[in-house]
Amino acid sequence: MPRRKRIDTSGPTLFDVPNEPVPRAVQIGRLHRYLSTAHKAHLIQIYLDLFVYVAKHGTYIDGFAGPQDPEQLDSWAAKRVLESQVRPKRLHNFFLFDAKRVQISRLRQMRDRLPPLPPPLRRRVEITRGDFNEAVVNFLKKGDIPIEPTFCLLDQRTFECRWSTVEALAGYKPEGTKIELFYFLPIGWLDRAFSATTKDDSLASIAAWWGRDDWRSLENMSNRDRAQLFTERFLELGYADVKPWPIYSDAGSTRVMYYMVHATDHSEAPRLMRRAYERVGLGAPSTELQLEIEMDLLAPPDPPTPDFPEDLFGPQGC
Numbered sequence: 505m506p507r508r509k510r511i512d513t514s515g516p517t518l519f520d521v522p523n524e525p526v527p528r529a530v531q532i533g534r535l536h537r538y539l540s541t542a543h544k545a546h547l548i549q550i551y552l553d554l555f556v557y558v559a560k561h562g563t564y565i566d567g568f569a570g571p572q573d574p575e576q577l578d579s580w581a582a583k584r585v586l587e588s589q590v591r592p593k594r595l596h597n598f599f600l601f602d603a604k605r606v607q608i609s610r611l612r613q614m615r616d617r618l619p620p621l622p623p624p625l626r627r628r629v630e631i632t633r634g635d636f637n638e639a640v641v642n643f644l645k646k647g648d649i650p651i652e653p654t655f656c657l658l659d660q661r662t663f664e665c666r667w668s669t670v671e672a673l674a675g676y677k678p679e680g681t682k683i684e685l686f687y688f689l690p691i692g693w694l695d696r697a698f699s700a701t702t703k704d705d706s707l708a709s710i711a712a713w714w715g716r717d718d719w720r721s722l723e724n725m726s727n728r729d730r731a732q733l734f735t736e737r738f739l740e741l742g743y744a745d746v747k748p749w750p751i752y753s754d755a756g757s758t759r760v761m762y763y764m765v766h767a768t769d770h771s772e773a774p775r776l777m778r779r780a781y782e783r784v785g786l787g788a789p790s791t792e793l794q795l796e797i798e799m800d801l802l803a804p805p806d807p808p809t810p811d812f813p814e815d816l817f818g819p820q821g822c
């Protein structure tokens with residue numbers, strides 16, 4: 505089949521090919537920005553500010569929580585999220601996991617340096633060392649997650665997060681809304697990672713990441729098709745809306761480095777993510793940003809949707 509001609513447009517769509525329709529439950533319109541990897545942690549922080557403004561409370565799980573670059577602490581998602589959740593409406597519960605001892609001490613140090621909350625506000629921060637794929641089984645079995653809106657970041661490097669872990673998180677709540685997932689899907693170096701992997705145990709970890717033996721079907725596939733396929737895999741888990749948010753190699757570049765796949769049951773969540781995506785890195789001081797977020801939530805959303813309900817996610821997270 506002949507390749508489609510790329511059309512010149514003012515900004516990227518969710519996929520990096522402009523103007524091609526993609527199946528999605530909630531229409532959110534065109535993106536006007538190219539976010540790069542330096543923006544990821546900020547995107548998560550702003551999204552959770554919006555999420556909690558609407559949900560009023562919630563739980564944050566981070567399966568791969570240690571800093572990617574200990575020299576760049578502003579790009580560390582867990583730190584940004586914990587430091588920003590200081591208002592009365594906020595996430596209260598944080599469950600952070602990492603496999604490496606050194607990352608666990610960085611997480612503990614970051615937790616111990618958090619400014620105390622004024623009483624009676626409280627936060628619970630639990631840090632667990634271990635392979636998240638194993639630890640998540642016990643964690644979910646213990647039922648430690650309060651019944652409230654829950655967001656889980658799966659920010660792996662390449663193939664560390666097994667598909668069975670994604671399934672366990674998606675299947676945790678027997679009814680109501682599922683745990684919302686924000687899943688790192690490597691794209692920029694996937695072909696290299698596939699071809700560099702030859703040892704049996706590494707091949708087994710790719711199969712576990714994909715969750716099936718037919719992972720070789722991902723080879724020789726376009727990035728757009730891979731993102732589409734992953735979107736479908738998450739939809740098969742029963743999520744109402746799944747969108748792969750593109751993160752580019754540099755600001756202004758059109759090369760997608762990876763997607764952050766957002767799987768949610770909340771009908772407003774994709775619009776909140778879009779708002780966050782459009783605001784990241786604009787350099788507004790946080791008070792200004794808060795004001796903007798509040799004004800934004802009070803204003804009619806774009807594209808037009810019904811008014812924001814009193815408590816979108818419901819007191820029981822459903």
Ligand SMILES: C[S@@+](CC[C@H](N)C(=O)[O-])C[C@H]1O[C@@H](n2cnc3c(N)ncnc32)[C@H](O)[C@@H]1O
Nearest residue numbers: 568570571572580581602603604635636659664
């Ligand atoms: C890409 S980094 C995470 C980046 C981080 N979210 C940030 O905002 O900077 C991946 C982290 O996962 C940890 N890790 C790798 N394999 C793991 C596993 N199986 N279980 C838990 N943590 C793991 C690494 O030690 C590393 O800290």
